[in-house]
Amino acid sequence: MSDLLKTPLFDAHVALGGKIVPFAGYELPVQYKNGALKEYTAVREGAAGIFDITHMGQVRVEGVEALIFLQYVSTNDVAKLVDGQVQYSALLNEQGTFIDDITTYKINDKAYYLCINAVNRHKDVAHLQAEAVNFDVSITDESDETTLLALQGAKAQATLQALTEINLESIGYYKFARGKIGLAENISGGIISRTGYTGEDGFEIYIPNAMAVEVWDALLEQGAVPIGLAVRDMLRTEMGYALYGHEISDKVTPVEAKLMWITKLDKGDFIGRNAVKARKTEGAKKRLIALKLTERGIPREHYKVFVDGIESGEVTSGMHSPMAGGVALAYVLPEHATEGNVSIEIRGKQVPAERTSLPFVRSNVQK
Amino acid sequence: MSIPAGLKYTKEHEWVRIEGDIATFGVSDHAQEALGDIVFVELPEIGRKVDAAEAYAVVESVKAVSDIYAPVAGEIIEVNETLEGEPEKVNTEPYGAGWIAKVKISGHSDELMSDDEYTTFLEE
Known part of the structure; x- marks a missing residue:
């Protein structure tokens, strides 16, 4: 028996000729029937590619001390965020090496949303919960209820606009909006951020699992091209974006990984700060x-x-x-x-x- | 799935065309489909002697590096240099312009399958 999980879109991937492989505990398509290179071309040369990245984890951090908690557990300066803004950041351990890299979404001063790597989900949640004991904050793992799609490429905005009342033009880079996404009458809310992992313009779309098939099908109907894991990795590597387990891990600090730009040593104390400071002084290994x-x-x-x-x-x-x-x-x-x-x-x-x-x-x- | 008659096939999904003491090697349609888009082919040196089932070439797809095994023993006498610039020929014409190498046969293999036997093998 396989212990691998399926996303709500598993049947849709199989129907599209997806070649299914185990990845981060899930069964996901490495490519679809037309092959990786055609998928690559679609994203880089003007279409909109759609990626099922539901395997990634989502954690809600809420409470009156949400901001000071996140300042303590993550490397970037969370105080710089305005409501509706996203920030690339990291969780470090006391040795200053990576527990994970994350994106932090600020809903308001008392509510944040973290997007974390699938492979680190349980480790991250346990770490956050352990640290949260000292703060007036609650940690909720919403990963199992949330479908995450990425829509990337020059046509991403036009493709997605047909499906939502949110004015996408008003969402700037690393900003997000919440609102209705989908076509059915009883659609519920979701989050759309202008973020991605490809180097193309595009969005990441967080929706409840119950809406996954409807939104996926509607985006395909609008001309989006399904893209598998192989091309996702090609696109991010071409941009030089770090991937946990490759460029970053619990063996390296931000000093080695060229990620000091998300590590704000002067923002106040945070986990791993002293170790990173020391590494910076002694020099990268x-x-x-x-x-x-x-x-x-x-x-x-x-x-x-x-x-x-x-x-x-x-x-x-x-x-x-x-x-x-x-x-x-x-x-x-x-x-x-x-x-x-x-x-x-x-x-x-x-x-x-x-x-x-x-x-x-x-x-x-x-x- | 194309499995032309007149060729012999291996369990590793290579094909071989034997004409006198010369054999032409390639990978089957099934193999190219399983490999996915091929983006690099490392060809053997001319003059290299290979045994049956020895890795003589490497093909790389977007995600994977795969050894390609010689269906029969022989000495490499010609390689398909077209594949250095157009590796995708292995995908588009696995039995034609996507051939990989030719050898002067030095030994035969009793492991080879006919097209019918290979068809049955794939179905199993």
């Missing part, structure tokens, strides 16, 4: 860099990276980008972050690479 092969080949996760012939680190995410070729995110020794000739070992051969800036392909996000 390794550094995350972006690499592009200068000869044919595809870098893959865990391939070794050499600098001037010395083994320096390994690839954390690698792929063949249809637009940029063989690209990789990799950790290397700090002294190799900017100096020395880089190569990636592929099946015993050293394939030369060069350091490059991120994103690997142009982002179309309107900030």
